[in-house]
Amino acid sequence: MGNITTVSEGSKKSDIQLKKFKLFNFLVPSLASLALFFVTLLFIGSFFYLNDSETGIKTSTTNLARWSNIEITNGSSSSVRPSVRGNGRVGFLEEGGGECDIFDGNWVWDENYPLYKSQDCPFVDEGFRCSEHGRPNNFYTKWRCQPKDCNLPRFDAGTMLEKLIRNKRVVFAGDSIARNHWESLLCVLSVAVSNKSSIYEVNGNPITKHKGHLVFKFDDFNCIIEYFRSPFLVVQGRPPPRSPPRVRFSLRVDQMSWASRLWRDADIVILSSGHWWTYHKTLRAGGYFQEGNKLKMNMSIKTAYQRSIETMVNWVNTQLDANKTRVFFRTYSPSHFRLTTTLLLSLSFYSLENLIYKLSLVMEVLSQRPNKVDVLSVTNMTTRRKDGHPSIYNVRQENEPLHHQDCSHWCLPGVPDSWNELLYALLLKRELSKP
Numbered sequence: 342m343g344n345i346t347t348v349s350e351g352s353k354k355s356d357i358q359l360k361k362f363k364l365f366n367f368l369v370p371s372l373a374s375l376a377l378f379f380v381t382l383l384f385i386g387s388f389f390y391l392n393d394s395e396t397g398i399k400t401s402t403t404n405l406a407r408w409s410n411i412e413i414t415n416g417s418s419s420s421v422r423p424s425v426r427g428n429g430r431v432g433f434l435e436e437g438g439g440e441c442d443i444f445d446g447n448w449v450w451d452e453n454y455p456l457y458k459s460q461d462c463p464f465v466d467e468g469f470r471c472s473e474h475g476r477p478n479n480f481y482t483k484w485r486c487q488p489k490d491c492n493l494p495r496f497d498a499g500t501m502l503e504k505l506i507r508n509k510r511v512v513f514a515g516d517s518i519a520r521n522h523w524e525s526l527l528c529v530l531s532v533a534v535s536n537k538s539s540i541y542e543v544n545g546n547p548i549t550k551h552k553g554h555l556v557f558k559f560d561d562f563n564c565i566i567e568y569f570r571s572p573f574l575v576v577q578g579r580p581p582p583r584s585p586p587r588v589r590f591s592l593r594v595d596q597m598s599w600a601s602r603l604w605r606d607a608d609i610v611i612l613s614s615g616h617w618w619t620y621h622k623t624l625r626a627g628g629y630f631q632e633g634n635k636l637k638m639n640m641s642i643k644t645a646y647q648r649s650i651e652t653m654v655n656w657v658n659t660q661l662d663a664n665k666t667r668v669f670f671r672t673y674s675p676s677h678f679r680l681t682t683t684l685l686l687s688l689s690f691y692s693l694e695n696l697i698y699k700l701s702l703v704m705e706v707l708s709q710r711p712n713k714v715d716v717l718s719v720t721n722m723t724t725r726r727k728d729g730h731p732s733i734y735n736v737r738q739e740n741e742p743l744h745h746q747d748c749s750h751w752c753l754p755g756v757p758d759s760w761n762e763l764l765y766a767l768l769l770k771r772e773l774s775k776p
């Protein structure tokens with residue numbers, strides 16, 4: 342995916358140019374003051390980066406627009422939108438749209454977003470309620486994913502509930518990013534349900550990060566949407582007998598998590614893993630890798646991660662009924678931690694290495710052999726959404742000091758809604774292609 346563009350590019354640019362022009366007239370047009378102007382501009386630009394961690398995504402155009410108080414609201418939704426969707430691209434669902442790579446595209450500004458407000462969605466975790474925690478603007482909720490070569494269908498909660506998941510069971514398994522994604526799905530779907538108490542956790546559990554298994558039912562549609570916490574997807578258990586004392590737990594990279602037997606009968610399974618395959622969460626914490634009944638003390642994290650993905654693919658291929666269950670693997674969701682002291686690094690710093698190897702490794706495994714896993718390939722487009730993290734707005738601002746930043750998860754509404762729009766498009770496409 343390329344750069345971020347705003348829908349109303351043409352008119353905004355001329356607005357900005359006009360503004361610039363006025364500014365130029367304002368200043369004595371000498372070379373020195375011209376230089377001063379640009380230095381000031383740069384300074385003000387960097388000020389945004391320093392103080393406002395969510396502006397990271399904005400193109401310089403948008404920053405400039407903000408700075409010069411140009412409103413990028415209502416990109417005249419009604420007049421611009423048709424021209425964006427009617428931009429000569431084929432609809433993904435239309436004939437000829439099937440070849441389109443919906444994961445390759447741009448983020449475009451769209452006034453019709455977000456799809457819901459966090460206040461209206463009771464299923465959003467406290468930590469993801471950015472607007473309610475004082476985040477000063479809602480720009481991060483306004484970007485829509487626009488594939489390069491086709492148009493996505495507009496997300497329609499009613500259609501999804503009625504046509505795609507009525508009487509079905511949807512399972513998400515993974516780490517807290519999977520929960521983030523799952524909560525987003527609950528929210529985008531709940532828009533179509535007026536009686537919110539007809540959507541409930543079947544065991545009466547609240548949504549918190551402490552619950553490892555949550556089962557939501559949409560009563561009117563007899564549909565279940567579940568979350569299983571399983572950050573490694575494979576078995577995490579006691580180390581074999583006579584292991585060295587530094588081994589606190591083992592990760593059995595050749596064995597799917599015990600809970601996986603509860604995923605098997607679902608109609609749609611959305612798996613993901615990645616963020617926990619780090620030194621800190623494995624070896625450093627006393628977690629070593631195991632194959633068969635042997636600990637592999639010197640197996641690298643990379644190899645272990647690869648084994649776990651192979652195990653997952655193998656499980657899907659051999660244990661699931663492909664006629665019943667559709668399996669997606671959601672690719673790595675990038676984090677964007679920045680170094681607060683170093684301005685320049687703060688602009689681009691994120692765990693690039695992690696991201697690249699985790700993505701390429703998964704793609705390699707998934708492309709190696711025939712398999713029944715569909716890829717929800719969100720990594721590429723998501724790298725460009727560093728504005729979408731809760732950052733400091735993961736807690737109520739009045740109660741907490743500013744030190745705890747969350748640059749891994751996503752605000753809701755926000756980026757995971759787009760993942761669900763992509764999921765929706767793929768499911769709908771499949772449904773329509775049924776004889």
Ligand SMILES: *[C@@H]1O[C@H](CO)[C@@H](O)[C@H](O)[C@H]1NC(C)=O
Nearest residue numbers: 342343445446489700721722
């Ligand atoms: C990400 O998107 C860019 C721009 O479309 C493309 O050039 C690049 O190959 C993509 N990367 C991956 C890993 O797909």
Ligand SMILES: *[C@@H]1O[C@H](CO)[C@@H](O)[C@H](O)[C@H]1NC(C)=O
Nearest residue numbers: 414415416417418419420452
């Ligand atoms: C946005 O634009 C549409 C069409 O031009 C208009 O009807 C609507 O009132 C505008 N909304 C806002 C918030 O300005």
Ligand SMILES: *[C@@H]1O[C@H](CO)[C@@H](O)[C@H](O)[C@H]1NC(C)=O
Nearest residue numbers: 536537538539540541560561
């Ligand atoms: C809302 O849903 C709940 C649970 O299904 C049900 O008990 C209640 O009667 C519904 N309320 C209305 C107004 O339909």
Ligand SMILES: *[C@@H]1O[C@H](CO)[C@@H](O)[C@H](O)[C@H]1NC(C)=O
Nearest residue numbers: 635636637638639640641644
């Ligand atoms: C890992 O350990 C085994 C024996 O336990 C050894 O044969 C092998 O060479 C080691 N591999 C590396 C990369 O150190």
Ligand SMILES: *[C@@H]1O[C@H](CO)[C@@H](O)[C@H](O)[C@H]1NC(C)=O
Nearest residue numbers: 659660661662663664665666
């Ligand atoms: C899946 O469906 C196809 C076509 O209906 C059928 O030929 C095949 O045997 C089914 N596979 C299984 C495992 O049920």
